[in-house]
Amino acid sequence: EAGVAQSPRYKIIEKRQSVAFWCNPISGHATLYWYQQILGQGPKLLIQFQNNGVVDDSQLPKDRFSAERLKGVDSTLKIQPAKLEDSAVYLCASSLGGTGGPQNTIYFGEGSWLTVV
Amino acid sequence: AQSVTQPDIHITVSEGASLELRCNYSYGATPYLFWYVQSPGQGLQLLLKYFSGDTLVQGIKGFEAEFKRSQSSFNLRKPSVHWSDAAEYFCAVGASGGSYIPTFGRGTSLIVHP
Numbered sequence: 001e002a003g004v005a006q007s008p009r010y011k012i013i014e015k016r017q018s019v020a021f022w023c024n025p026i027s028g029h030a031t032l033y034w035y036q037q038i039l040g041q042g043p044k045l046l047i048q049f050q051n052n053g054v055v056d057d058s059q060l061p062k063d064r065f066s067a068e069r070l071k072g073v074d075s076t077l078k079i080q081p082a083k084l085e086d087s088a089v090y091l092c093a094s095s096l097g098g099t100g101g102p103q104n105t106i107y108f109g110e111g112s113w114l115t116v117v
Numbered sequence: 118a119q120s121v122t123q124p125d126i127h128i129t130v131s132e133g134a135s136l137e138l139r140c141n142y143s144y145g146a147t148p149y150l151f152w153y154v155q156s157p158g159q160g161l162q163l164l165l166k167y168f169s170g171d172t173l174v175q176g177i178k179g180f181e182a183e184f185k186r187s188q189s190s191f192n193l194r195k196p197s198v199h200w201s202d203a204a205e206y207f208c209a210v211g212a213s214g215g216s217y218i219p220t221f222g223r224g225t226s227l228i229v230h231p
Contacts, residue, residue, distance in 0.1 A: 041223050041224075045218055056218070106163070106218075107163075110159055110160045111160055
């Protein structure tokens with residue numbers, strides 16, 4: 001079974017530029033998550049989708065970050081304009097979702113590494 | 118809101134020695150608890166999780182963890198460490214009374230000496 005796919009794996013941009021990350025979840029997984037992991041810290045949830053609807057985006061800096069999940073499958077996370085403090089690994093994850101709640105294991109992709117210079 | 122403390126930033130053990138990684142959580146009710154492992158350049162992999170029932174949880178790769186409500190702890194253990202266990206380990210807590218989505222601690226880096 002294919003895992004969570006993310007691209008690009010690595011990206012270096014200058015501050016004030018824009019960047020987009022793509023995620024393809026495990027087939028059949030209704031719930032998709034974007035996490036931000038800053039070096040030396042644990043992952044922090046940015047946004048959670050259930051199918052193509054947003055469940056929780058309370059920690060997403062909406063002045064510069066946006067995310068969408070059109071058609072309830074792939075998702076894109078965009079940062080515009082980027083700041084130095086956005087340097088981090090952006091992890092996409094997915095789970096079956098539905099009524100299973102915490103019984104549904106969350107599977108993580110390998111992450112997209114962003115460096116803002 | 119729930120939170121997790123992993124008091125050890127780094128742990129160094131010799132190969133074959135036993136391991137215990139500490140995790141303390143803060144949550145008003147019975148939490149959902151998780152341990153994840155992250156190898157360099159990789160995503161996170163779930164080792165084990167606790168929701169209810171038996172407080173000693175068995176996971177993959179020979180790991181186990183014990184939920185102790187009185188100590189608000191969920192420490193991860195392994196009786197004999199292998200060099201391939203060197204990685205970053207994250208404890209996480211989910212709210213049983215709300216969003217069960219894991220909130221992660223800062224992680225503990227495990228170094229294994231031959």
